[in-house]
Amino acid sequence: MSTEPVLDTRELAKDYGDQLGLSPTTLQVGKGELVLLVGPNGAGKSTFLGLCAGLLEPTGGEVLVTGAEVGSQAARASTSVVPDDPVLYDDLSVWEHAEYVARLHQMDDWDELAAILVERLALGDRRHDLPSRFSRGLRQKTSLLLGLLRPADLLLVDEPFVGLDAPGQSTLVELLEEVVAAGVTAVVSSHQLDLADRATRCIGLRDGVVVHDGPASRDIVRDLTGG
Numbered sequence: 001m002s003t004e005p006v007l008d009t010r011e012l013a014k015d016y017g018d019q020l021g022l023s024p025t026t027l028q029v030g031k032g033e034l035v036l037l038v039g040p041n042g043a044g045k046s047t048f049l050g051l052c053a054g055l056l057e058p059t060g061g062e063v064l065v066t067g068a069e070v071g072s073q074a075a076r077a078s079t080s081v082v083p084d085d086p087v088l089y090d091d092l093s094v095w096e097h098a099e100y101v102a103r104l105h106q107m108d109d110w111d112e113l114a115a116i117l118v119e120r121l122a123l124g125d126r127r128h129d130l131p132s133r134f135s136r137g138l139r140q141k142t143s144l145l146l147g148l149l150r151p152a153d154l155l156l157v158d159e160p161f162v163g164l165d166a167p168g169q170s171t172l173v174e175l176l177e178e179v180v181a182a183g184v185t186a187v188v189s190s191h192q193l194d195l196a197d198r199a200t201r202c203i204g205l206r207d208g209v210v211v212h213d214g215p216a217s218r219d220i221v222r223d224l225t226g227g
Contacts, residue, residue, distance in 0.1 A: 080152035
């Protein structure tokens with residue numbers, strides 16, 4: 001275990017005027033942890049991930065990724081983000097998306113890993129198609145392909161199981177488990193009970209406040225989500 005946390009939030013806070021997004025939160029996530037981020041709708045999960053990704057400006061505190069301030073070039077290079085709403089180009093095919101991301105991150109021999117991910121995500125027969133014309137589930141798979149392809153120390157994933165069929169959900173659980181076993185730190189916002197069996201830690205949010213930070217289990221996830 002690295003002595004320096006991969007993700008380090010210090011009194012991190014966000015408010016939206018008259019609405020609290022995240023109360024001051026201090027926590028550290030180490031190398032190779034699989035953290036399940038749970039809570040009811042509006043609990044602050046997407047706000048937390050957005051702050052850690054550098055996509056939102058905090059109203060207090062700070063975030064460090066591998067010791068670098070979030071938003072810096074070093075932090076961005078270390079962080080892969082899979083948002084809840086896939087962000088894709090209208091005029092690039094699935095494979096062209098993969099090549100673009102690989103070139104952007106100066107990856108050598110990227111095509112072998114990309115081909116493996118394409119097949120495992122059941123995108124093999126759609127690799128030359130435009131994701132802009134895909135269903136929600138296929139767009140989600142394309143977004144996951146890109147998030148898992150690029151090198152990263154920290155993987156932030158927001159509700160990745162939405163729109164996926166049962167085989168796709170099972171494959172995603174396996175892929176997340178594998179990248180964590182390879183040393184990547186993953187923070188995943190999800191109520192997926194299969195993932196609760198694999199997670200090393202669960203962080204529960206309610207009304208922007210951390211109400212649980214400890215073991216993950218199906219019962220804990222049900223309790224924190226009111227399910």
